[in-house]
Amino acid sequence: MSSYSKSGKAKPQSGGWDVAVWYLMRLSALGLFVLVLAHFTIVHLIYDPAIQTNDWIAARWSGAAWRTVDWMMLTLVIFHAFMGMRTVIQDYTKGTLRMALLMLLYLGAIFLFAMGTMALVSFPDAVKVAS
């Protein structure tokens, strides 16, 4: 399958899905470079996490703008992190174990994406709650 190093080149030579993932990993990396570093600066440097209570999140998510940005980040990070773990699993396992772990990984990705989307969409809007 997709041993990235077998050919001696960074990009997989097999074509199709593996090459698409290779490009998408780099594309999502560029998006995450901006989104995650900005996110970390806001919630760890500008604001102390200790004050980020439920009310603080509701205020930040009062309106669609930050929810949209955070949902983009969620989408990219789920893809990038889980496809990265796919490479790790493929590097250290084979056969039935690999298949089982990959299935578990993909199911976990879908489950976590659903959980994050659910929180983002249904979080009470601070402005609407107050009025």
Next chain:
Amino acid sequence: MLLRYRGSEGMLAWAFHRVSGVAIWAFVLLHVFDIWLANVNAPLYNDLLGLYGSGPGRVLESALGAAVLYHALNGVRIIIMDFWPSMTRHHKQLWYGVWVVFLVIGLPFVVQIMAPAFGAQPPFRFGS
């Protein structure tokens, strides 16, 4: 593994990238869960925040920042070498560059994050 195979900088860059990547993946699991929890059980989430804001919590927070910053910077190094193969010749210099930027950006973050754990005012104030 790190002791047996002496691959020097390139191998260390790869190993750090992998370890930081898996660590960030694990944190993403926790982070999606805690924001989900903030929605369904606010008091429990607010209790969890106390843990995040504690001394050990802040050490882990700094470690998370280090993992994210290294992974981001070394990721740029990888992209540069992938799309500009002649730069591979300078992969060690690029890696040292990663560490220079890592320290310059990372140290102010660590001071800001750790200050409250020592009862000190965080050095950077933004409005509040």
